[in-house]
Amino acid sequence: MxxxxxxxxxxxxxxxxxxxxxxxxxxxxEHLTTLNRWTKQVLSWTLSDPQVKAVVLRFLDCLPSLRTPQAVVQHVRDYFPTHQRRLPHALRLGASLSRPGLLTAPAAAMVVRHVVEQMARQFIxxxxxxxxxxxxxxxxxxxxxxxxxxxxxxxxxxxxxxxxxxxxxxxxxxxxxxxxxxxxxxxxxxxxxxxxxxxxxxxxxxxxxxxxxxxxxxxxxxxxxxxxxxxxxxxxxxxxxxxxxxxxxxxxxxxxxxxxxxxxxxxxxxxxxxxxxxxxxxxxxxxxxxxxxxxxxxxxxxxxxxxxxxxxxxxxxxxxxxxxxxxxxxxxxxxxxxxxxxxxxxxxxxxxxxxxxxxxxxxxxxxxxxxxxxxxxxxxxxxxxxxxxxxxxxxxxxxxxxxxxxxGELIPGMAYLVRRILENTANESFLRQELWG
Ligand SMILES: Cc1cc2nc3c(=O)[nH]c(=O)nc-3n(C[C@H](O)[C@H](O)[C@H](O)COP(=O)(O)OP(=O)(O)OC[C@H]3O[C@@H](n4cnc5c(N)ncnc54)[C@H](O)[C@@H]3O)c2cc1C
Known part of the structure; x- marks a missing residue:
């Protein structure tokens, strides 16, 4: 030395x-990190308001334990009713298609799971x-x-x-x-x-x-x-x-x-x-x-x-x-x-x-x-x-x-994904400042 x-x-x-x-x-x-389209959409939306962030994180946390498409659809309706108009495009689609008579629960649940899966693939x-x-x-x-x-x-x-x-x-x-x-x-x-x-x-x-x-x-x-x-x-x-x-x-x-x-x-x-x-x-x-x-x-x-x-x-x-x-x-x-x-x-x-x-x-x-x-x-x-x-x-x-x-698989990976989202959107996170100024 x-x-x-x-x-x-x-x-x-x-x-x-x-x-x-x-x-x-x-x-x-151009950017220090390259997020895929879904991740960017959901992160930008999550950043818009601390309450939205809390709801998104709670939803991601419980998604792995939802065993049926009906349960996924019900949770989307329960978690996102008031923020619906500001939902990212794909989740808005999932939420509105899940209304009775528009799309079967399995199909609507598939849309929601697909968005979350795309986000998980950014980090897994x-x-x-x-x-x-x-x-x-x-x-x-x-x-x-x-x-x-x-x-x-x-x-x-x-x-x-x-x-x-x-x-x-x-x-x-x-x-x-x-x-x-x-x-x-x-x-x-x-x-x-x-x-x-x-x-x-x-x-x-x-x-x-x-x-x-x-x-x-x-x-x-x-x-x-x-x-x-x-x-x-x-x-x-x-x-x-x-x-x-x-x-x-x-x-x-x-x-x-x-x-x-x-x-x-x-x-x-x-x-x-x-x-x-x-x-x-x-x-x-x-x-x-x-x-x-x-x-x-x-x-x-x-x-x-x-x-x-x-x-x-x-x-x-x-x-x-x-x-x-x-x-x-x-x-x-x-x-x-x-x-x-x-x-x-x-x-x-x-x-x-x-x-x-x-x-x-x-x-x-x-x-x-x-x-x-x-x-x-x-x-x-x-x-x-x-x-x-x-x-x-x-x-x-x-x-x-x-x-x-x-x-790993998406479901056991969810806790990991939630932590990455918390880091990306924490007020003082370096990556947040880099991405959204
Ligand atoms: C290769 C690798 C392996 C890792 N393994 C682990 C692990 O085993 N265990 C583990 O816990 N983490 C682990 N991490 C995650 C790490 O702890 C950080 O969460 C992550 O790297 C973000 O920090 P940063 O220095 O990159 O960014 P920065 O944006 O500079 O720092 C963000 C970090 O600052 C801290 N912070 C944010 N706000 C506040 C505040 N208000 N007050 C005090 N502190 C605050 C938090 O720790 C936050 O994660 C790992 C990270 C890497 C890169």
Missing amino acids: SVTQPMASVEERTQEIERELLERARHEH AGSHLHDAVAVIRRMADRGVLVSLDALGEQVASESEAEAYMQRYLSLIEELSVACRGLRAPDAVGGRPMVHLSIKPSSLSAHFDPLSMEDSVSRALDRLRRIAQQAVNHGAAITLDMEQYQLRDVTLELARRLLCEPGIGERLQLGIVLQAYLQDSESVMKELLGWLEARHRRLHVRLVKGAYWDSEIAFALQRGWGVPVYQRKLQTDQSFERLTNLVLSHAPLVHPEVGSHHPHAIGYAMAVAEAKGLAKETVEFQLLYGMGDAMQGAIHQMGYPVRVYTPL
């Missing part, structure tokens, strides 16, 4: 890099192995790596958790075979082509902080098998971070896996750090001490956090302290402090920066330069469907890029 630069020059350099990133990104696309790559292989190949052609997420979280039964584990096992095996002849993109520094992102709550029906020991050992039984498979095939896995209440149990699961003989010292394991949590810095410092003492390494994906609205609602409902920052600027500043912390501890940790915001990306590049880190040390990660132009710009600047790519 070289001499650390003063913060003023890091900020100046950040702004220079940010300008370069935007210029390169705009050269690739497909549901089959061949979709996964196609996306890995397509990205590799552009010099970009992929992390696959088999959609699903908070399973309701152990048999469901078992099915998820089987899915991860076969994904690792089949993708390793399918990617064997594939040339790794430049600037990846020996990074694996097969990379999975796993939601810990999909590993056990009892993943609960109130019974820490039981939760960890049930999830570990399945995770150990997935990890062994990953080690055997040279693949990597990251444990996604979910709600705050699952944070400590998730970190304990990671620590226990790193202590597993034959796995801990060979597995490329990642965890996620959420900058919106007020105690993330102290948690990371504790983890760094633990890694140092046990001679283990860990990939750390730094993100801002995807559950902001629900963390606040959950804490307020129970009269608990709110664990997240409540001003966007505080989260952004925390992200910068954590960037410094994580980059200062390479190679004990492998830094991964998960953001679409050019300032956050530029800041991480400026800090990496100031610390004299090689470009291949810091991986940048973006979400599928949310930043194609930025992927290209980061790759052109010589850094490794990985795209987090959800794979």
Whole structure:
């Protein structure tokens, strides 16, 4: 590591890099993200009014549980009567066709499901192995790596958790075979082509902080098998971070896996750090001490956090302290402090920066330069469907890029879709400002 630069020059350099990133990104696309027609229509409409947004999100949330076309049609009528005149074209069609005598319920339900499905496809790559292989190949052609997420979280039964584990096992095996002849993109520094992102709550029906020991050992039984498979095939896995209440149990699961003989010292394991949590810095410092003492390494994906609205609602409902920052600027500043912390501890940790915001990306590049880190040390990660132009710009600047790519059916994918919509329409979201000014 070289001499650390003063913060003023890091900020100046950040702004220079940010300008370069935007210029390169705009050269690739007019907009930093390319939304399909349906998604754009529904997002613009959702943005028009907070009440509309709440209704749309509630509707998307309950759609997967509606078993009959009649139930879909009834919910469209119940949820959208007052906003009907401002409905996007396709939903208006679905709502008016669902009036008695105009169209059968199955046909009207099909229109509504089609619109929602088109939106989901913006953010979900497909549901089959061949979709996964196609996306890995397509990205590799552009010099970009992929992390696959088999959609699903908070399973309701152990048999469901078992099915998820089987899915991860076969994904690792089949993708390793399918990617064997594939040339790794430049600037990846020996990074694996097969990379999975796993939601810990999909590993056990009892993943609960109130019974820490039981939760960890049930999830570990399945995770150990997935990890062994990953080690055997040279693949990597990251444990996604979910709600705050699952944070400590998730970190304990990671620590226990790193202590597993034959796995801990060979597995490329990642965890996620959420900058919106007020105690993330102290948690990371504790983890760094633990890694140092046990001679283990860990990939750390730094993100801002995807559950902001629900963390606040959950804490307020129970009269608990709110664990997240409540001003966007505080989260952004925390992200910068954590960037410094994580980059200062390479190679004990492998830094991964998960953001679409050019300032956050530029800041991480400026800090990496100031610390004299090689470009291949810091991986940048973006979400599928949310930043194609930025992927290209980061790759052109010589850094490794990985795209987090959800794979799965629409119905289990709905929770994921709802979060993407929340992010795209949050007042202070960078993408909202980029798209709608
Ligand atoms: C590859 C990848 C993997 C990810 N994995 C995870 C994961 O495992 N777990 C997870 O939780 N998230 C994950 N995310 C999502 C991430 O946390 C962000 O929600 C998303 O990236 C948007 O942040 P941004 O920096 O791109 O954009 P920005 O627009 O700069 O930031 C938006 C974020 O700022 C925060 N924010 C918004 N309003 C406020 C406010 N008023 N007060 C305080 N904070 C506010 C929220 O965290 C919001 O998501 C992942 C993102 C990427 C790119």
